[in-house]
Amino acid sequence: MELFIKGDRPSLIEVLDRREARDRLIRSLDKQYKDLPVLSFFLNIPGPVKNNEPIRRIFSYGLVKIRESLEGKISYEQTYQAKSGPEAYIIVECDPYELKKLMVGLEDSEIGRLFDIDIFYKGSFISREEVGEAKRKCFLCEKDAKLCARSRAHSLEDMLTYIGNIMKKYL
Numbered sequence: 122m123e124l125f126i127k128g129d130r131p132s133l134i135e136v137l138d139r140r141e142a143r144d145r146l147i148r149s150l151d152k153q154y155k156d157l158p159v160l161s162f163f164l165n166i167p168g169p170v171k172n173n174e175p176i177r178r179i180f181s182y183g184l185v186k187i188r189e190s191l192e193g194k195i196s197y198e199q200t201y202q203a204k205s206g207p208e209a210y211i212i213v214e215c216d217p218y219e220l221k222k223l224m225v226g227l228e229d230s231e232i233g234r235l236f237d238i239d240i241f242y243k244g245s246f247i248s249r250e251e252v253g254e255a256k257r258k259c260f261l262c263e264k265d266a267k268l269c270a271r272s273r274a275h276s277l278e279d280m281l282t283y284i285g286n287i288m289k290k291y292l
Contacts, residue, residue: 124285125166128173131204136171139205147241150197150210157196158217159241160224162187162209166235167270167280171206179288180207183227183236187211190223217242222252232291234260235284260284 131139143161150159164180187209188195197212213220217240224238240247249256259269260283269275 124173124175124288125168125170125281128170128176129204130169131171136205139203143208146210148244150212151241151244154196154212155243157212157214158220158247160187160209160211160213160220161239161241162211163237164206164235165237166206166284168277172202172204175288175292177202177207178292179232179235180209182232182291184209186227186233187224187238190227191215217247218252221247221249222254225249225252225254228257232287235287 147159147161162180162183164176164183166176170176184200191211191213194214195211196214197210199210201208221240224240227233228236228238257266258264259266259274261275261279262269264274
């Protein structure tokens, strides 16, 4: 929990505005690089603190892992240190469905559970199900992560304790 005491605490409006800006950027990159997928990378960090030094270090670690897995296939990369959290956008020269499958493998690792890696191609996001993979599971109970998030099935304290324990292994 101590990893999430200090840092940027964006307002709900700031988070929503940044989400809209991200969507515009992804769609703009999709139009600019018509035949190549757009990879977007963020972290899954619940709670009020969205950006601080430990979060940036975990993000950097994830970005290194993504770059290693895409060796020689990156056409463009842009990163931001937004108040709502670090962000990366990468244009990749490969099949978008193979890319999604590769990134699901990274997301399903222990540290990868903190990663949110999406693939956008020709106007839409590619789902895990489209590449034969199961939906993301909750950190704590292994049920569908989106259902637990929507219903607030777990306390913020429990979620941050779990995330903090993973982060400490990689910091």
